[in-house]
Amino acid sequence: MSDAHKVAAPDPDDFLEVDGSLSPEERDIRDTVREFSARELAPNVADWFDAGTIPDPRGLAKSFGDLGVFGMHLDGYGCAGASAVSYGLACRELEAVDSGLRSFVSVQGSLAMTAIHKFGSEEQKNTWLPRMAAGEVIGCFGLTEPDSGSDPGSMRTRARRDGADWVLDGTKMWITNGSVADVAVVWAATEEGVRGFLVPTDTPGFTANVIHKKLSLRASVTSELVLDGVRLPDSALLPGSNGLGSPLSCLTEARYGIVWGAAGAARACYRAALDYAGTREQFGRAISGFQLTQSKLADMLIDVNHAALTALQIGRLKDAGRCHHTHVSFGKLSCVAAAQRVASEARSIHGANGITLEYPVLRHMLNLETVATYEGTAEIHALSLGQAVTGVSAFR
Template identity: 80%
Template sequence: MTEQRGPAAPAPDDFLAVDAALTGEEQAIRDTVRDFAARELLPNVADWFEAGTIPDPRALAKAFGGLGVFGMHLTGYGCAGTSATAYGVACRELEAVDSGLRSFVSVQGSLAMAAIHKYGSEEQKASWLPRLAAGEAIGCFGLTEPDSGSDPGSMRTRARRSGSDWVLDGTKMWITNGSVADVAVVWAATDDGIRGFLVPASTPGFTATTIHRKLSLRASITSELVLDGVRLPEDARLPAAAGLGAPLSCLNEARFGIVWGAAGAARACYLAALDYAGTRVQFGRPIAGFQLTQRKLADMVVDVNHANLTAARIGRLKDAGQCHHTQVSFGKLANVAAAQRVAAAARSIHGANGITLEYPVLRHMLNLETVATYEGTEEVHALSIGQAVTGLPAFR
């Protein structure tokens, strides 16, 4: 009589086997990015975080370009043309190392490149996208201002006509990669509404200054952009971008990456806590054997797998062309909150060791403080969901 065997025990790192639903190509991309991250990023990221910078951003950009993750979900112009889910998986694996490194890729691909790809002229696309995809050039996205974050429509940066040219004046704040960028996608108010412009970093009147003394996203370069009488020809304007909807659509692309990235940060904290609890001995046995620790780990397993399920579902909706922007808001709100809970629990399991850079948990905790507020605060995403289900706007 043949012995009947039950299902295999769940894998601790993918308890609900969420990744089993990935296609073969998506799994291959996952493995490639995960291997690259473990080999090239993880051994260095604690030092970069402590130093508060990325020592050689151009070398990192070329490495990411060689990996094929810049604009990988876009088609043509040297971009890989993968599924949205594959891009999300890559973001997850990068943020499992550090949120700042995922932001490097997100800003390049989902903000700067996506804006050019969607709203640029053929000449702009041909000029910039292949170089950005290869990591031979770095781009940034100038929307946020010192007094204009959650309400980008109140921006003060202005673009005015001067003959056949445009002249831009204003300040942009909290711009990832700004001081190392070769080109900035800058959004400005005009007499005809919000418009986007491609500003080469060498343009007179354009300056970018690195912001220091950050306590979050330290393995990342964050900058202030100042535009003082920046004169641009008409062909620097993104011709298909009209109104605030254009930059907001780019932000939605970046938020999609955050939905997946937060799941990666959560997984990294949980796995660090699981490993630590299994080796840390107190009262004669590993702390993983105590009920209170196991309850924390069980809650972490639920949060990590809920986050992965949410990301996977939104990825498939996006691949089918059926993803509404409020569903991305749902994902960012839910997954960042889940990641914060997991990081806090992991920090407690690590005890005093949890505050050091020898372990990843506090670094992730600090990064998630930024992830919770950029690309839309949790309050804004909650109100977005509230409007979607009630039909009543509560922003004003």
């Protein structure tokens, strides 16, 4: 075979050429978010993680708004109307830096904005969505409670009618952006079933308390929301919300971003391990030349590319209108597990250096513990897939 017909060696960073199938527009979005992340986020994220917070969340929100990633998959109201794959690529590049930063974008766009876009009135959409897309207003999404996580139907937050108003009482827990939000989308049980409400955070009776001493997702603001006799006008109700399916559909949107985000975290850990193995010398040579290290890198390479392929295929199904919520469960379960395996192996390749914030691997490893838990634990998604293939529900 002549040299002209030799197949080029695979790219270690895209071994199966997953990104080779992207459209020019998708590549442009990928590159724009990747460059922004490298310039604005990566140099700071270790310090933010160390501090356990984002020092300037409003400034970051404005930067994300200028970048155009808030609600970028939604149509109209100042949103870009980008494809599902394009939004997924943005999530991948953000989480390649840190899960907390992707969570900031997911909660704003896939949870709070999506709830308003799907279930809000035209007045609510016009009031909130353009400012949220621009990063001028921060939103949060209140579904999980201290005693209601995997079983949101057991929520204790209640909304009762009082004349022309609604009065809300209850507590929400583990709410990203809660204490910096301007508006909270709060889900509450009513006599009519579960309904969604838009709660301006300066409403009397509303309190957001920052959760401290986290060991994961530290470059993020996480809060408890307390609603004590919060009185809202009837116009605060999301009129299209109807039952538990409404918030769960928003969670499916956010989980879709996690599928891509986990692929980004896996890629970042693999790349860090590959670089480190090539420069770390023991016994007179780089550890990348040792069989056990190469075995680890090979396993990581497979997980990284499997996750990337899974994310892209689910994205293509979504853009074609053929994505079932169990497809997203498949992606969340498989991609997060793959990322956890990669992060663990990457930490081992880094040795003692792997436990410091000088390298990203343990930070990703810790973050992925949260990613594996929130918006559906591994167990819940496994049961979702079990039900999909057997036709039998094991939930109740």
